[in-house]
Amino acid sequence: MKKTTLLQFIAGLIIATLVLLFLKWGSEALYTAEAGNESEPAYVIEVDEPAPAAAETSGTGATSEAATSEATTTEAAAPAAEPTFEELYAAADATAGKKVFNKCKACHKLEEGKNATGPYLFGVVGRPQASVEGFKYSDAMSSHTGVWTPAEINLFLTDTKAYAPGTKMTLKGVKGAENRANLIAYLATFSK
Ligand code: HEC
Incomplete structure (x- = not known):
């Protein structure tokens, strides 16, 4: 139990x-x-x-x-x-752009008619593309028949090889959207 x-x-x-x-x-x-x-x-x-x-x-x-x-x-x-290129360009600082142009100096002159490794850049903003007489452009550049508006130069300088595959311009591009806007504003001061 x-x-x-x-x-x-x-x-x-x-x-x-x-x-x-x-x-x-x-x-x-x-x-x-x-x-x-x-x-x-x-x-x-x-x-x-x-x-x-x-x-x-x-x-x-x-x-x-x-x-x-x-x-x-x-x-x-x-x-x-992120601001658009137009916004950056409207607020661009040409004086700051002068420094960025140091990247271009080796190949481009700002005096009219003075070609170097690259075509002269006097009046380039608003100039027809690949239009400098006496400069031998690559086929890649010659195939561009528009106008170098600020926005178009910005596109080219963002990635030169993507914009014109086979271009003779060996610089890959300019970093920073603001740098490019300032540089283009500086270039625009060289015109008639
Ligand atoms: C290593 C040399 C070199 C450097 C550095 C260089 N370029 Fe160029 N650039 C060239 C050459 C060469 C061409 C012609 C390209 C072609 O025919 O494919 C050219 C073409 C151009 C064009 C087209 C001009 C036209 O008449 O259609 C623009 C705009 C331009 N360069 C802007 C610039 C700027 C802005 C810089 C500085 C950020 C720069 N380049 C730096 C060599 C250079």
Whole structure:
């Protein structure tokens, strides 16, 4: 009889332990699910595709909407922060551009008619492209038949090889949109 009581007691303990374990496991599962939901918006903003990702994984519409609108705001703000070339050119500083022209001096003169390794740059802003008489342009440059507007010179100086593949001008370009705007403003002061 005593043995049975002891066995009953042990069995009771085991059952009680199992019940406790189940309760603990159940509450942990609930807690983890909630924590997962909370961390979703932060993850969604990082991945750049907020709408589909949030819709797939999140059950709460409110959370995914908040994440979407936040991400959209970030995307819209980024391009607006960078000024356009036109804006930079309107505020350009020709005096600062004189220093940038040091990169060009080895090959270009600013006096009319004086060609060097490159064609003279007097009056280049507003001049037809590849139009200096007596200068032997590359085919790459000759194929450009437009006008050297400030914006066009900016494009050329951003990446000379991309603008005119095979150009004889070996300078890769001028770094910094502001530097280019200042340089072109300086060049524009050399005209009739
Ligand atoms: C290493 C020599 C060299 C340097 C440095 C150089 N250029 Fe040139 N540049 C040339 C040559 C050569 C050409 C003719 C390109 C061709 O025919 O493909 C040219 C052409 C040009 C043209 C086109 C002119 C036209 O009549 O169509 C412009 C504009 C120009 N360069 C601006 C610049 C500026 C601004 C700088 C300084 C940031 C500069 N270059 C630096 C050699 C140079």
